[in-house]
Amino acid sequence: MLEHIVEFVLEILIPLCELMGIAVVAVSALSAFWKYACSLVTKNSCDVKFQLASGLALSLEFKMAAEILKTVLIRDLQELLVLGVVIALRALLSLLIHFEMKHAGGEKSCEK
Numbered sequence: 001m002l003e004h005i006v007e008f009v010l011e012i013l014i015p016l017c018e019l020m021g022i023a024v025v026a027v028s029a030l031s032a033f034w035k036y037a038c039s040l041v042t043k044n045s046c047d048v049k050f051q052l053a054s055g056l057a058l059s060l061e062f063k064m065a066a067e068i069l070k071t072v073l074i075r076d077l078q079e080l081l082v083l084g085v086v087i088a089l090r091a092l093l094s095l096l097i098h099f100e101m102k103h104a105g106g107e108k109s110c111e112k
Helices: 002-042 048-073 077-104
Strands: none
16 A cells, blocks of 8 residues: 555656656756846856756756655666666766866856
């Protein structure tokens, strides 16, 4: 009984986390592009790369949350291995983005 409730809740939560990650990427990309286009017109320097990387890092956190929730539903070792590889790749991407953000700085903020 409890197992069915957990499965039902996770079947809603996992795609919801995935969709939130997709939404964050879309909003971040559109916002960064808009600020980039405005900076071209106004000739103000703007660190769009830092803002986009920040959005991508947040999106990866949502996607990692979905992967962690998927661990509850694993039935065999093969699924665990695939999920482990996916989590490792997303964690590596997240670390690379945070490393890039740290070195990029983000000192130049975009003026509105």
